[in-house]
Amino acid sequence: MKSAREELWFETPHRRDYINITDRVQEFVSRSEIREGLCLVNPMHITAAVYVNDDESGLIQDIDDLLERLAPHEPVSGYRHNVGEDNADAHLKRQLMAHQVVLAITGGRLDLGPWEQVFYAEFDGRRRKRVLLKAIGE
Amino acid sequence: MKSAREELWFETPHRRDYINITDRVQEFVSRSEIREGLCLVNPMHITAAVYVNDDESGLIQDIDDLLERLAPHEPVSGYRHNVGEDNADAHLKRQLMAHQVVLAITGGRLDLGPWEQVFYAEFDGRRRKRVLLKAIGE
Amino acid sequence: MKSAREELWFETPHRRDYINITDRVQEFVSRSEIREGLCLVNPMHITAAVYVNDDESGLIQDIDDLLERLAPHEPVSGYRHNVGEDNADAHLKRQLMAHQVVLAITGGRLDLGPWEQVFYAEFDGRRRKRVLLKAIGE
Numbered sequence: 415m416k417s418a419r420e421e422l423w424f425e426t427p428h429r430r431d432y433i434n435i436t437d438r439v440q441e442f443v444s445r446s447e448i449r450e451g452l453c454l455v456n457p458m459h460i461t462a463a464v465y466v467n468d469d470e471s472g473l474i475q476d477i478d479d480l481l482e483r484l485a486p487h488e489p490v491s492g493y494r495h496n497v498g499e500d501n502a503d504a505h506l507k508r509q510l511m512a513h514q515v516v517l518a519i520t521g522g523r524l525d526l527g528p529w530e531q532v533f534y535a536e537f538d539g540r541r542r543k544r545v546l547l548k549a550i551g552e
Numbered sequence: 553m554k555s556a557r558e559e560l561w562f563e564t565p566h567r568r569d570y571i572n573i574t575d576r577v578q579e580f581v582s583r584s585e586i587r588e589g590l591c592l593v594n595p596m597h598i599t600a601a602v603y604v605n606d607d608e609s610g611l612i613q614d615i616d617d618l619l620e621r622l623a624p625h626e627p628v629s630g631y632r633h634n635v636g637e638d639n640a641d642a643h644l645k646r647q648l649m650a651h652q653v654v655l656a657i658t659g660g661r662l663d664l665g666p667w668e669q670v671f672y673a674e675f676d677g678r679r680r681k682r683v684l685l686k687a688i689g690e
Numbered sequence: 691m692k693s694a695r696e697e698l699w700f701e702t703p704h705r706r707d708y709i710n711i712t713d714r715v716q717e718f719v720s721r722s723e724i725r726e727g728l729c730l731v732n733p734m735h736i737t738a739a740v741y742v743n744d745d746e747s748g749l750i751q752d753i754d755d756l757l758e759r760l761a762p763h764e765p766v767s768g769y770r771h772n773v774g775e776d777n778a779d780a781h782l783k784r785q786l787m788a789h790q791v792v793l794a795i796t797g798g799r800l801d802l803g804p805w806e807q808v809f810y811a812e813f814d815g816r817r818r819k820r821v822l823l824k825a826i827g828e
Contacts, residue, residue: 415553415691415828417726419796450555451688452592452654454728454792458803460743466651467598467643472632476640477647480623485756494748502752505743509753512650512788513742516592516728518686520557525684527596546801548794550727550827551688552553553691588693589826590730590792604789605736605781610770614778615785618761650788654730656824658695663822665734689826690691 417550418446421458426539429487432474433534435464435545439517440524442547449522451551456514458546461504461538463511469531481507481537504537511535519551555688556584559596564677567625570612573602573683574670577655578662580685587660589689594652596684599642599676601649607669619645619675642675649673657689693826694722697734702815705763708750709810711740711821715793716800718823725798727827732790734822737780737814739787745807757783757813780813787811795827 420442422435439455455464467473485506486492493502515532518525524532534545558580560573577593593602605611623644624630631640653670656663662670672683696718698711715731731740743749761782762768769778791808794801800808810821 415726417827419726419794419801450553450557452590452686452728454794456792456794458806460803460805465647467647468633470633472635473640473643476631476633476644480644484622484760493752495744495746495752497748502749505749506752506756509741509743509756509787511647514791515652516594516654516792518557518592518594518684520686525557525686527598527682527684529598530596544803546794546803548728548796548801551555588691588695590728590824603785605785606771608771610773611778611781614769614771614782618782622760649785653790654732654792656695656730656732656822658824663695663824665736665820665822667736668734689693 416448416552420547422545423542424534425542426536429539431536431539434469434531435534436532439532443519443524446549448519448549448551451519451549453517453519453549455532456546459543461501461508462543463508463513463535464515465511465533465535466515466530468529481510484510501538507537554586554690558685560683561680562672563680564674567677568616569674569677571672572607572669573672577670581657581662581687584687586657586687586689589657589687591655591657591687593670594684597681599639599646600681601646601651601673602653603649603671603673604653604668606667619648622648639676645675692724692828696823698821699818701818702812705815707812707815710745710807711810712808715808719795719800719825722825724795724825724827727795727825729793729795729825731808732822735819737777737784738819739784739789739811740791741787741809741811742791742806744805757786760786777814783813
């Protein structure tokens with residue numbers, strides 16, 4: 415069995431950003447030399463998520479609108495977590511987006527459908543944060 | 553290490569359908585001859601989800617009602633993604649349902665609790681779509 | 691390849707409880723003697739979830755408030771599943787929390803960011819229920 419581990423680092427310009435990381439995950443898989451296996455893509459911070467969906471700007475705005483509707487950033491004082499913090503909504507938004515994904519590796523490549531794209535969703539940005547990539551297989 | 557990969561194909565009669573695929577995943581695991589491992593069940597389309605919950609018709613309607621309440625299909629024009637499309641809600645519903653599952657394989661079988669059933673949730677049906685099954689183990 | 695399997699048992703005092711299980715999952719990983727791999731943490735009951743987020747009491751209350759707002763327990767009769775049952779909301783809350791997690795194992799330990807904590811979320815408690823731990827690796 416082989417395994418590989420890397421981190422992707424981010425420092426996004428806005429509080430919330432949605433970044434397509436599919437190519438970076440594929441490059442990791444290629445470096446790992448794993449041909450058949452599974453790859454976990456997991457944010458190491460609890461105010462961010464990794465998800466798979468379409469890379470289409472209207473949809474990304476729709477996702478952001480949905481999350482703001484269900485767990486709005488303001489009023490900041492509406493959350494009990496926000497004592498000296500203002501990111502409770504980020505902790506909640508990440509849950510609603512299912513926070514992590516596992517991807518198949520087949521023939522040395524990510525085994526994705528034609529429109530599956532892997533995204534890093536930042537909900538409390540403007541500081542350095544990371545995503546863990548961990549693959550096992552052979 | 554062993555690995556196995558198959559696809560399940562669907563063409564559902566309605567826009568939204570909820571299909572119990574537990575037996576089909578179990579059959580895949582049996583064919584794989586993997587005794588101990590993990591099995592990813594992942595929709596290859598981004599307007600569908602795979603989830604684990606009860607196979608009870610009232611609950612399935614409750615799930616559908618919840619998703620329609622949080623991310624309604626109409627008005628179609630309420631979503632920015634819907635320029636020449638009408639399926640933005642399907643992209644959102646899938647996120648709220650957590651889009652994929654990983655199942656344990658123990659003793660050559662899916663290691664599920666007594667009521668855990670694996671479902672394919674179609675949110676933009678009436679066309680051919682597929683689910684990826686990928687298992688690794690020994 | 692190595693694999694390991696254990697169950698964690700719970701009987702929580704309230705209908706809804708949020709229990710930090712990080713140490714118990716780490717102890718399982720240590721016993722498994724797996725150095726590099728993946729670990730599935732999956733509730734075997736469909737009215738509970740496993741998730742990763744902060745261990746902060748205000749946030750836990752914010753999560754509970756969000757889930758009660760999106761899928762309230764009452765009125766019990768508002769759900770079709772509740773024929774002789776009163777736990778439809780628990781089935782829905784678990785979906786919104788993404789129901790399971792996969793964790794990386796690196797160097798024999800859970801490979802978590804500084805604030806990542808693993809929680810068992812009970813939505814229909816006061817009876818015995820379990821979580822499956824399944825790790826594979828080497």
